Amino acid sequence: MKDVIENKLKLRSVKPTAMRLLVLQCLMEQNRALSLNELEALFENADKSTIFRTLKTFQENYLVHRINDGSGAIKYALCDDDCICSLEDNHIHFLCTKCEKTYCLKDTPITTPNLPNGFRANFANYLIEGICSTCT
Amino acid sequence: MKDVIENKLKLRSVKPTAMRLLVLQCLMEQNRALSLNELEALFENADKSTIFRTLKTFQENYLVHRINDGSGAIKYALCDDDCICSLEDNHIHFLCTKCEKTYCLKDTPITTPNLPNGFRANFANYLIEGICSTCT
DNA sequence: CTAAACTTTGCAATGGCATTGCACTCCTTA
DNA sequence: TAAGGAGTGCAATGCCATTGCAAAGTTTAG
Numbered sequence: 001m002k003d004v005i006e007n008k009l010k011l012r013s014v015k016p017t018a019m020r021l022l023v024l025q026c027l028m029e030q031n032r033a034l035s036l037n038e039l040e041a042l043f044e045n046a047d048k049s050t051i052f053r054t055l056k057t058f059q060e061n062y063l064v065h066r067i068n069d070g071s072g073a074i075k076y077a078l079c080d081d082d083c084i085c086s087l088e089d090n091h092i093h094f095l096c097t098k099c100e101k102t103y104c105l106k107d108t109p110i111t112t113p114n115l116p117n118g119f120r121a122n123f124a125n126y127l128i129e130g131i132c133s134t135c136t
Numbered sequence: 137m138k139d140v141i142e143n144k145l146k147l148r149s150v151k152p153t154a155m156r157l158l159v160l161q162c163l164m165e166q167n168r169a170l171s172l173n174e175l176e177a178l179f180e181n182a183d184k185s186t187i188f189r190t191l192k193t194f195q196e197n198y199l200v201h202r203i204n205d206g207s208g209a210i211k212y213a214l215c216d217d218d219c220i221c222s223l224e225d226n227h228i229h230f231l232c233t234k235c236e237k238t239y240c241l242k243d244t245p246i247t248t249p250n251l252p253n254g255f256r257a258n259f260a261n262y263l264i265e266g267i268c269s270t271c272t
Numbered sequence: 273c274t275a276a277a278c279t280t281t282g283c284a285a286t287g288g289c290a291t292t293g294c295a296c297t298c299c300t301t302a
Numbered sequence: 303t304a305a306g307g308a309g310t311g312c313a314a315t316g317c318c319a320t321t322g323c324a325a326a327g328t329t330t331a332g
Contacts, residue, residue: 128255
């Protein structure tokens with residue numbers, strides 16, 4: 001397990017500090033998108049700004065992507081190993097309004113519609129709100 | 137013109153105060169989604185909280201919908217006259233990363249994808265970022 | 273082996289935006 | 303015309319993202 005995490009970091013040329021290993025592990029275990037506050041709560045004794053900067057580093061190296069799910073707090077979720085956060089990597093996110101958890105629906109790719117003349121798309125953020133399978 | 141605005145309010149049973157007429161007019165004229173700060177700047181001498189509450193009233197009566205375009209500030213845009221802000225009324229929003237303006241693409245309805253088993257959709261927020269036709 | 277240079281971390285602000293309590297004004301209505 | 307309710311303005315408050323600065327840790331050059 002630890003090897004998998006370290007490999008993920010190595011793959012993206014990010015130095016494996018203790019904090020980074022922990023944050024990455026959390027994101028892998030939870031298997032959903034987490035906010036800064038949620039992550040902080042999972043650690044108890046880590047500083048929020050350190051986690052923030054850890055996540056920033058992760059973003060810059062395509063380890064995580066940020067999700068704006070309208071909850072007020074930005075959520076962070078793991079990227080796939082071959083992700084470069086391009087339009088093609090964008091996928092639908094699902095916010096359950098009951099349990100308040102946000103999931104990546106990686107198997108549900110976004111179909112970019114035909115835009116009006118002169119509009120060009122660089123990035124898509126498609127959020128669906130509803131009830132998730134465990135809350136049904 | 138003024139009649140059109142007053143009618144919109146009457147249609148939704150919202151009393152036409154001076155502030156409400158002004159805010160509604162702004163939203164009609166700009167033909168795009170505006171943030172609270174943008175609206176405040178257009179008036180110079182109106183209080184932000186008054187505009188906020190005006191917009192809240194508008195939302196509650198399906199006159200405007202709020203858009204989370206990831207800019208940090210919520211944007212507000214006019215609803216169609218027959219809108220009840222249901223899933224069917226949801227449409228794509230476009231944020232131009234050059235001029236920072238957000239538009240409703242009402243002619244580009246959202247196609248809701250097939251969700252994984254057990255997931256049910258109630259609301260969709262589909263935002264596309266890119267370059268708009270006037271910035272191309 | 274050691275000192276300098278750089279990176280990471282923790283603490284303590286700061287700033288932006290949404291939201292609300294309270295008092296004042298205005299408008300409606302009995 | 304007085305009372306009640308609706309609308310407005312001002313001044314907080316709170317939440318979240320972000321950053322400056324100094325301490326601690328790590329790497330590198332000599």
